[in-house]
Amino acid sequence: MKMSPLVTSAVLHFGEMGSRWGFNRTVGQMLALIVLHEEPLSAQEIADALSISRGNTSMGLKELQSWQLIKQHHIPGERKEFFIPAGSIWVLANRVFEERRKREIDPTMSLLRDLMMESASSEQDSNVQARLHEIHDLLESVTAWSQELQNLGPEKLDTLMKLGAGVGRILEFKDKLLPGKSA
Numbered sequence: 001m002k003m004s005p006l007v008t009s010a011v012l013h014f015g016e017m018g019s020r021w022g023f024n025r026t027v028g029q030m031l032a033l034i035v036l037h038e039e040p041l042s043a044q045e046i047a048d049a050l051s052i053s054r055g056n057t058s059m060g061l062k063e064l065q066s067w068q069l070i071k072q073h074h075i076p077g078e079r080k081e082f083f084i085p086a087g088s089i090w091v092l093a094n095r096v097f098e099e100r101r102k103r104e105i106d107p108t109m110s111l112l113r114d115l116m117m118e119s120a121s122s123e124q125d126s127n128v129q130a131r132l133h134e135i136h137d138l139l140e141s142v143t144a145w146s147q148e149l150q151n152l153g154p155e156k157l158d159t160l161m162k163l164g165a166g167v168g169r170i171l172e173f174k175d176k177l178l179p180g181k182s183a
Contacts, residue, residue: 001049007036011050021096022103023067026052027060031069035092040073040082068095090154097150105143112136 003011011032018028029050034041041049047057061083064070071086085092112132120126149157 001041001045003033003049007033010036022100023063024060026050026056027063030057030060031064034064034070034083035085035089040075040084042080042082044080046083067099088154094150097146101143101146105139109136109139109143112139 011029014032015025015029018025018031021028030046033046033049043054043057043061046052046061047054050057052060061070064083065072068086069092070083073082073084075082086095112135115132116129116136118129120129149160152160
């Protein structure tokens with residue numbers, strides 16, 4: 001399969017972004033290729049398009065399946081396995097967010113809770129625990145907020161994002177009307 005310059009640019013960029021999302025460059029490129037292609041793709045088509053080995057393709061497909069970002073698609077009369085995205089762009093984004101939370105935020109929250117429960121042996125340790133508590137509370141708030149956003153669905157989230165700057169102005173107005181009530 002030959003990729004157009006537009007598809008090539010997008011695939012290469014997804015590869016670079018993949019490492020920021022939690023998987024390697026090749027896996028990011030594979031995801032982009034599958035998401036951008038209208039028809040189901042076979043492993044061989046993916047390997048050929050990206051000039052990678054079948055073994056590397058197979059490992060990448062397994063990783064994308066473990067993240068629940070792609071799924072197998074059977075075509076009647078074909079013996080090959082084909083792959084398609086495992087949902088809409090919104091569903092895929094939510095799965096990446098959820099996996100990142102499980103891999104990064106949850107272990108950090110667990111460590112912070114453990115450290116906050118230890119007895120402070122000095123004033124410095126007490127100060128450190130106070131800072132750790134602030135970090136914990138911030139992560140907990142951000143995690144709860146992001147979960148609420150994920151639960152909104154694409155239409156409501158789009159509306160909320162369009163309101164973004166307006167919400168900030170409303171909060172400033174509230175602070176002027178009710179001085180001393182802001183956090």
